Amino acid sequence: MVDDYLESQLSELIKSVSDTTRRQLLTQLCQQGPQRVTELASCYDMSLNAVSKHIKILESAQLVKRTTYGRDHWIEADLHRFELIENWFRQMKSIWELRLEALDRTLTGEKND
Amino acid sequence: MVDDYLESQLSELIKSVSDTTRRQLLTQLCQQGPQRVTELASCYDMSLNAVSKHIKILESAQLVKRTTYGRDHWIEADLHRFELIENWFRQMKSIWELRLEALDRTLTGEKND
DNA sequence: CAAATATTCAACTTTATGGTTGATTAATTA
DNA sequence: TAATTAATCAACCATAAAGTTGAATATTTG
Numbered sequence: 001m002v003d004d005y006l007e008s009q010l011s012e013l014i015k016s017v018s019d020t021t022r023r024q025l026l027t028q029l030c031q032q033g034p035q036r037v038t039e040l041a042s043c044y045d046m047s048l049n050a051v052s053k054h055i056k057i058l059e060s061a062q063l064v065k066r067t068t069y070g071r072d073h074w075i076e077a078d079l080h081r082f083e084l085i086e087n088w089f090r091q092m093k094s095i096w097e098l099r100l101e102a103l104d105r106t107l108t109g110e111k112n113d
Numbered sequence: 114m115v116d117d118y119l120e121s122q123l124s125e126l127i128k129s130v131s132d133t134t135r136r137q138l139l140t141q142l143c144q145q146g147p148q149r150v151t152e153l154a155s156c157y158d159m160s161l162n163a164v165s166k167h168i169k170i171l172e173s174a175q176l177v178k179r180t181t182y183g184r185d186h187w188i189e190a191d192l193h194r195f196e197l198i199e200n201w202f203r204q205m206k207s208i209w210e211l212r213l214e215a216l217d218r219t220l221t222g223e224k225n226d
Numbered sequence: 227c228a229a230a231t232a233t234t235c236a237a238c239t240t241t242a243t244g245g246t247t248g249a250t251t252a253a254t255t256a
Numbered sequence: 257t258a259a260t261t262a263a264t265c266a267a268c269c270a271t272a273a274a275g276t277t278g279a280a281t282a283t284t285t286g
Contacts, residue, residue: 007133015141018127019274024202030209033216038232050275052234057273071232071283079209086202089195090138096143096192103146132244150263163245184253184262188262 006084012042014086016061021046022054029077036072119197126198129174134159135167139176142190149185 006041025040055075058064062081067074104106123198130136136152154164171177175194180187 001134005135010136012131014131015273016125018131020124021274023120023123026205027208030205030212033212036232037234046274047276049235049277052231053222053274056234070227071281073233077209079206081205082202082206086199089199089202092139093195095140096190099143099146100149128243134244148235151261159244161263162245162247162265169264181263184251186263 010084010088013061013063013081016057016063017085019054019057021051022058023052025054025058026077027063028081029075030079033069034074034076036074040075123197124199126174126194129170129176130198132167132170133165135171138164138167138171139190139192142177142188143192147180147187147189149187153188169176 011056016050017026021044028040029035037052037055040051040055041048044051055064059066059075063078064075065078067076089105130139134157137157139151141156142148150168151161153168154161157164168177168179172188173181174188176191177188178191180189
């Protein structure tokens with residue numbers, strides 16, 4: 001009964017932002033706007049290839065999009081997909097809080113009898 | 114200038130919810146309240162040990178807490194730490210949206226000159 | 227056209243992750 | 257007290273993840 005597709009989408013999305021470098025890349029892109037791969041890479045203490053891979057991971061999670069002009073690839077943040085994750089968190093918290101409130105009512109003693 | 118401690122806390126938290134089984138465990142705990150390890154494990158198609166490990170991961174991310182009575186360990190969801198993740202998402206989205214709005218103003222043509 | 231540049235692809239290494247089984251520890255119950 | 261039960265620990269395995277280097281592929285520029 002659990003939506004496997006949503007579940008795996010959620011896993012991919014969450015994993016993609018679980019890495020510090022990728023979170024930094026996203027921050028950088030949100031703050032400074034679209035940038036080329038080499039530009040992005042210059043900020044990190046790792047090979048261009050490593051950064052290129054991180055970008056591909058963000059891309060396949062649909063958190064960035066790529067536009068290619070000749071040999072230059074422009075990478076741009078696209079946080080629409082954040083909604084999926086945020087919904088999950090919101091939903092979890094509401095279930096959790098509901099139980100706590102119900103428990104609280106029980107402990108305080110139901111007034112209705 | 115980046116807070117390394119916060120960063121690694123965030124990574125640990127996000128990683129801990131990036132796994133489907135752990136998300137399911139959390140859901141189960143939020144919906145049904147505290148449960149023992151064996152009870153929890155009975156719902157999954159994997160060994161008790163595997164589930165026990167998942168619980169430990171959630172525990173060290175401080176998303177569940179454990180209370181021991183004799184040989185029974187009661188596990189309870191505790192989503193207070195969600196705030197950290199939610200703050201990050203909120204902050205990212207606001208940076209992203211700010212840039213988009215600024216860009217939009219630019220394209221529409223600044224009225225101020 | 228040759229050299230330089232931007233990027234990815236491929237192969238490899240190391241370490242982390244998610245799972246297993248078998249043994250151990252501690253608490254309960256018959 | 258012996259057997260059962262709840263849970264972890266330890267060692268292991270397979271796969272995934274994060275990084276490296278070197279080569280390949282386009283595109284641009286001198």
